[in-house]
Amino acid sequence: MHDFIERITAYVHWALFLLLEALSGFLLFQYNHYQGSVWFTQANIVAAQVHEWEADVLSYLRMPAENAALVERNIILQHQNDLLRHTAPSQPTLKGRESHGQAASPLMGDLEGYLIPARIIDNSVRKKDNMLVIDIGSNDGVEPEMGVVSGTGVVGIISAVTPHYALVMSILNSHSSISCRLRGTEYFGYLKWKGGSPLRASMDDVPRHAHIRKGDIVETSGFSAVFPPGIFLGKVAEVKNSGDGMAYELEILLSTDLANIRHVAVINNHSKAELDSLHRQ
Amino acid sequence: MILPILKRMAWALLLLLVQVLVMDQVHPWGYGAPLLCPLIVITLPKGTSRSAALLWGFGTGIIADIFAGTAGISSAALTLIALLQPPLLELTAPRDSEEELHPSFSTMGRWNYLRFIILLLLIHHVIYFTLEGFSYFFLTDIAISMGVSYAASLLLIVIIEHVRSPKK
Numbered sequence: 237m238h239d240f241i242e243r244i245t246a247y248v249h250w251a252l253f254l255l256l257e258a259l260s261g262f263l264l265f266q267y268n269h270y271q272g273s274v275w276f277t278q279a280n281i282v283a284a285q286v287h288e289w290e291a292d293v294l295s296y297l298r299m300p301a302e303n304a305a306l307v308e309r310n311i312i313l314q315h316q317n318d319l320l321r322h323t324a325p326s327q328p329t330l331k332g333r334e335s336h337g338q339a340a341s342p343l344m345g346d347l348e349g350y351l352i353p354a355r356i357i358d359n360s361v362r363k364k365d366n367m368l369v370i371d372i373g374s375n376d377g378v379e380p381e382m383g384v385v386s387g388t389g390v391v392g393i394i395s396a397v398t399p400h401y402a403l404v405m406s407i408l409n410s411h412s413s414i415s416c417r418l419r420g421t422e423y424f425g426y427l428k429w430k431g432g433s434p435l436r437a438s439m440d441d442v443p444r445h446a447h448i449r450k451g452d453i454v455e456t457s458g459f460s461a462v463f464p465p466g467i468f469l470g471k472v473a474e475v476k477n478s479g480d481g482m483a484y485e486l487e488i489l490l491s492t493d494l495a496n497i498r499h500v501a502v503i504n505n506h507s508k509a510e511l512d513s514l515h516r517q
Numbered sequence: 518m519i520l521p522i523l524k525r526m527a528w529a530l531l532l533l534l535v536q537v538l539v540m541d542q543v544h545p546w547g548y549g550a551p552l553l554c555p556l557i558v559i560t561l562p563k564g565t566s567r568s569a570a571l572l573w574g575f576g577t578g579i580i581a582d583i584f585a586g587t588a589g590i591s592s593a594a595l596t597l598i599a600l601l602q603p604p605l606l607e608l609t610a611p612r613d614s615e616e617e618l619h620p621s622f623s624t625m626g627r628w629n630y631l632r633f634i635i636l637l638l639l640i641h642h643v644i645y646f647t648l649e650g651f652s653y654f655f656l657t658d659i660a661i662s663m664g665v666s667y668a669a670s671l672l673l674i675v676i677i678e679h680v681r682s683p684k685k
Contacts, residue, residue, distance in 0.1 A: 249567035249600070256575040256596045263582070264589030264648060271651045 303499040304353040310387035311351060311467065311501055318455070318466020321420075351501040352376055354384075357401075361408055361434040361495045368392060368404040370500060375399045381462060383503040389468035389491040390414060390456060391500050402502070407469075408434050408494055415460050416469050419453040421446065427454070427469055427488065435490050436473065442484040448475050454488050461505050468492075529557045529577055537584040540673075549666030551673050554581045554591060555641045558599045559634055559674075563606050563618040574599025587649065594644040598637045609633040622682040634674055642667045 265272045295302075354376075358369035372378050374397045384391040384404050392406040393414075405412055408429045416439055417424040423446040425439045439454060452472045458465025474487035536553045544550050557577045561570050578592030585591070609629050610618055622630050642663050650659035 249571060252568050252571050253596065253600050256571055257593055260575070260578070260589040260593035260596060262589070264593065267588035268590075271648070274651050 300355070300499070304355075304501075307385075307387040307499045307501050308351045308353060311385050311503075314468060315464050315466055318464075321466070350504045352378060352504055353499065353501050354378075354402075356498055356500060359406075359494070359497075361406075364431055365410055366406040366408040366434075366494075367395070368406050368494075370402050370404060370502070371400070372502065373398050373400040373402050377504055378402045378502050382505055383463040383467075384500050385463070385467055385503060386492050386497050386500045388493075388497075389470065390463060391492060391494065391497070393462055394502065406494060407437065407490070407492075414463070414469065415457045416454050417457040417465075418442075418446070418448065418472070419455050419466075423448075424457045424459065425486075434495055435493060437470070437488050437490055439472075439486040439488055440478060440483070442486055444483060446484065448472060448484060448486065450474070454486070463503065463505075525561075525573075528560070529573075532557055533577065533580055533584075536581060541585050543669075545665050545669055549646065549662035551666055551669035552591075552642070552645065553670065553673060553677070554578070554595060555598060555638055555670070556674050556677065558595055558602055559637050560620055561599075561602055562620070563603075563610060563614070564616055565603065567600070567603055570599045570602055571596055574602075590645055590648045593648060594641045597644055598641045601640065602637060605633060605636060622678055630678070631675070634678070635671065638667065638671055638674065642670070 352372060354370040354372045356368055357371050360366045360368075368384075368391070370384070378394060378397050380394050380396060382394045384394060390407055392404040392409070392412065394402050395405040396403040407414060407427065410429065410431070412429060414427040415424065416427045423442055425441045427437050427439050429437045442448065450472055454469045454472065456463040456465055456467040456469065468491040470488040470490040472486050473489040476485045476487065478485045532553050540551050540553055542550075554577055558570070558574045561573060565573075574595040574597075575592050578595035581591040581595075582588050606618075606620060609632055610620070610625055611629065614624065618624055620630060620633060625633065646659050646663040646666070650662075
């Protein structure tokens with residue numbers, strides 16, 4: 237005990253030194269305007285830098301949730317955009333290009349509440365028949381034949397589900413065929429991928445009398461119950477004749493880079509279509 | 518026991534008065550004033566407890582700060598040299614010096630004491646002028662002020678110590 241007290245007292249002067257220096261520092265910054273202001277600004281710069289780092293780290297950590305929310309918001313907006321376009325036929329850009337009435341879509345109205353966010357856990361773009369796996373399954377309400385979309389456009393269609401995962405047939409699959417149309421017209425066709433670049437697909441069976449320009453937007457037609465109308469697919473990159481010369485074959489630059497996506501959403505079209513049909517009765 | 522403390526206080530008071538009334542008014546070539554207060558810490562006798570030395574340094578500094586309007590600057594610098602004074606005195610004092618050695622030219626020897634003063638005064642001035650300038654933008658000005666004040670302080674302290682030192 238005696239030793240202990242001796243040891244403590246041997247270091248008392250250090251504590252006293254720190255205390256007196258702290259007191260001097262306090263007096264220095266409290267009562268000297270110049271030093272106080274320099275200290276204040278420098279301390280603020282340091283604090284601001286630390287806060288910036290903190291914000292960077294936090295925003296990075298929050299990114300997955302924000303991405304999922306953005307994907308959902310984007311899809312909803314695309315769909316709302318499409319609905320607005322069709323309820324405002326006098327809009328100058330569409331004048332003269334609008335066809336006679338809107339095709340009856342099984343997926344009408346707002347999409348809000350019908351999107352199930354998901355993350356891609358396995359993906360391929362180099363094969364002939366590419367598939368994806370997402371981290372939600374039947375337990376989350378996912379069923380085969382539901383559409384899968386990302387913030388930039390269509391990704392694929394659910395082909396099989398397990399309780400926790402779902403297998404998605406990518407649009408980069410030789411068996412994939414998505415009903416699509418040229419925006420602002422009712423010329424429709426089917427989007428197919430014939431191998432090669434994962435950024436290019438083709439749209440067949442476009443009638444020869446259609447006026448098509450490079451850069452025209454291709455979107456889902458809404459003819460099937462899988463995708464609502466107006467979801468982006470891509471833009472017309474080239475217009476070619478089909479093999480039999482009876483129609484055009486359009487080369488489409490896809491809006492979604494499937495090699496570079498992580499967050500998607502599944503459109504719960506089953507309950508949505510059911511509810512919409514109930515509304516129409 | 519009380520008498521040496523009172524004598525020391527009187528010595529400190531005298532130096533503080535000279536500092537406040539005379540030295541603080543003198544600015545050689547417009548640069549830093551000579552600082553004599555460190556002498557109060559420098560002359561603390563060997564055997565002074567380290568805590569007591571710190572209180573002497575801080576107390577002297579606070580009084581100098583109050584009169585010079587430099588709150589915290591002198592007290593910080595003098596507290597630091599008060600922490601270093603006992604071990605430096607141990608290092609520079611002759612080995613066979615008495616237990617309660619009062620640092621001076623006569624007790625420590627001319628060079629030993631001069632080295633002791635030069636070192637403690639330098640540390641004091643570096644801290645003092647760094648805190649006073651408190652910016653790297655004025656580095657040249659701070660260095661000149663420090664150099665001028667250091668030279669003037671050293672000269673005055675050596676003169677005072679020569680006068681004070683008992684002749685052999």
